Amino acid sequence: MIGGFCTECDARVASFEGLDCCPACGTHSLPCPDDHQVTVSINWQELQVLVIWAENWQRQCRLGRTVYAIARRLQAQRPDRGPLTLAGQLGELAAQYPDAQVNDPELRQDIAEQTGQELGLVRPPKEAP
Numbered sequence: 001m002i003g004g005f006c007t008e009c010d011a012r013v014a015s016f017e018g019l020d021c022c023p024a025c026g027t028h029s030l031p032c033p034d035d036h037q038v039t040v041s042i043n044w045q046e047l048q049v050l051v052i053w054a055e056n057w058q059r060q061c062r063l064g065r066t067v068y069a070i071a072r073r074l075q076a077q078r079p080d081r082g083p084l085t086l087a088g089q090l091g092e093l094a095a096q097y098p099d100a101q102v103n104d105p106e107l108r109q110d111i112a113e114q115t116g117q118e119l120g121l122v123r124p125p126k127e128a129p
């Protein structure tokens with residue numbers, strides 16, 4: 001009997017037998033069985049590149065929140081390394097620079113959802129009088 005966890009919400013299950021969805025969140029996405037757990041060596045910057053590309057693809061194609069769930073689990077393994085996602089990195093910048101602005105409304109929404117930081121809309125430059 002192989003257990004594992006839900007890709008979307010991290011809920012643990014002792015066995016996947018008889019399940020057709022996650023008992024905690026109801027997702028039908030593929031779960032993460034414990035026997036697929038691996039340890040790999042990767043540079044944090046390489047991992048940021050992969051996560052940000054996946055994050056942007058997820059946002060562009062409106063594919064749900066799976067990348068954020070995976071990034072959250074990865075970040076929790078190395079909290080000293082900072083955010084893996086663009087939304088997380090921009091949220092840290094927004095905390096330091098309250099006047100920071102982002103033009104993409106969906107990215108602004110992701111930043112707010114992932115970090116709690118609200119960013120303004122980029123305003124067009126003022127025309128000379």
Ligand SMILES: [Zn+2]
Pocket residue numbers: 006007008009010011022023024025026027
């Ligand atoms: Zn779940």
